Amino acid sequence: MMTHETRPTSLTLPISSREAFILSEVFYSIQGEGMLAGAPSAFIRYCGCNLRCRWCDTPGTSWSPSGRTWSLAEILDRLGTYPTRYAVVTGGEPFLFKNLALLTETLAAAGYHVTVETAGTEFQSIRCDLLSLSPKLAHSTPRDVEGGREAEMHEKRRLQLPVLRSLLRAHEYQLKFVIDAPGDIEEVEGILRDLDAGVPREKVLLMPQGTAREELEARSAWLHPLCLSKGFRFCPRLHIEMFGLRPGT
Numbered sequence: 001m002m003t004h005e006t007r008p009t010s011l012t013l014p015i016s017s018r019e020a021f022i023l024s025e026v027f028y029s030i031q032g033e034g035m036l037a038g039a040p041s042a043f044i045r046y047c048g049c050n051l052r053c054r055w056c057d058t059p060g061t062s063w064s065p066s067g068r069t070w071s072l073a074e075i076l077d078r079l080g081t082y083p084t085r086y087a088v089v090t091g092g093e094p095f096l097f098k099n100l101a102l103l104t105e106t107l108a109a110a111g112y113h114v115t116v117e118t119a120g121t122e123f124q125s126i127r128c129d130l131l132s133l134s135p136k137l138a139h140s141t142p143r144d145v146e147g148g149r150e151a152e153m154h155e156k157r158r159l160q161l162p163v164l165r166s167l168l169r170a171h172e173y174q175l176k177f178v179i180d181a182p183g184d185i186e187e188v189e190g191i192l193r194d195l196d197a198g199v200p201r202e203k204v205l206l207m208p209q210g211t212a213r214e215e216l217e218a219r220s221a222w223l224h225p226l227c228l229s230k231g232f233r234f235c236p237r238l239h240i241e242m243f244g245l246r247p248g249t
């Protein structure tokens, strides 16, 4: 069981702690995806994204952004009420925000293990223990949403190989792909070839697309054996299996 002693200690905030962070939510839940799946984690969700995935599971950060400003002190105070040392900075797209560096430095200095989740379209220097990189495949392009008005912008931005290479070089990482159909595996293989970054297959996570348990079950049925035959890691979405698609989980 997690004890109070496992929480990071408080620290003196830097002068720039007046910085305002635009966040959708700060909450405590289990990490549902990736190598730290199951870890009790404090989530800090930035509001704002430069992509518009067709199946976005956090539309409140992208298609219909809504959030408020938080101070660094307020974020740390909230995190201090959660019995965990795992902090996950997510979005939206955290790398769009210049104060991501300040946030990650502060969390690390306070003793948190810091994961940053990103689609990998923008670069800046940050501090993190695990970068969860999730480049978006072609099926994410919203050609059939709102008359396709965001499709061209999304398609142009979604895959930035030079940025991905820089991020892979800079951090311990996991490379996570949302899989919609069996044919997507060829696209993943193509990206790995084009990256030419020596990514070990066990660091490549394939996650079924779906925001409902039934969708996840249906796709998992063919994705499990595909992962086994190709040597990729299967990535569950525990938070959806356990809670459904709900804010704060």
Ligand code: SF4
Binding pocket: 049, 050, 051, 052, 053, 055, 056, 057, 058, 059, 061, 062, 091, 092, 093, 119
């Ligand atoms: S990158 Fe993430 S937050 Fe942005 S639109 Fe896609 S799924 Fe939503």
